[in-house]
Amino acid sequence: DGGITQSPKYLFRKEGQNVTLSCEQNLNHDAMYWYRQDPGQGLRLIYYSQIVNDFQKGDIAEGYSVSREKKESFPLTVTSAQKNPTAFYLCASSTDNSGNTIYFGEGSWLTVV
């Protein structure tokens, strides 16, 4: 099936630990994105990538890092520098970077314990 796959669905992290969320797409999309969603709020852009080996900061990039070594993969690392990491993380992709529709994965829940 074509789509965007995020893993794991649920993740628990101890304070001070880095964790990496996986995002894979088989839609042959050029652009990929990471959004964060907090309860009762909209989605906020963390990072985005328009092409392999290139990515840009979004509105709330502090405490996060990404890589884009392959077109189909865009992992997000939540570092210990992120002071309030508990949230729902959404990966998305689009065909190109000129305004085409963005499609979302099913999300990953991260909880700091």
Place this chain on the structure above:
Amino acid sequence: GENVEQHPSTLSVQEGDSAVIKCTYSDSASNYFPWYKQELGKGPQLIIDIRSNVGEKKDQRIAVTLNKTAKHFSLHITETQPEDSAVYFCAASRGGGGNKLTFGTGTQLKVEL
């Protein structure tokens, strides 16, 4: 940057009635306006979108209208059904590099029997 305001935050309607959700945006250069439906614990799904060269778009029971002069757009759902119950997000973007969508804060729609 772009700012998107969405109202109401919660909306309760009787099955069969219509529901209207409104959004305003601040960036006059924005030209792409999608609407997403999000069920609990899942990623947002695109339900309809409109571009700035069109004033209205309809897909079965769902329609979106755009007023570029007033910088607002609305989602209309007719003949609501219980399965329409979800959180709805509007968004706006200029398109271009990264297609950085700015989201509204969401509307919790409840369709009561």
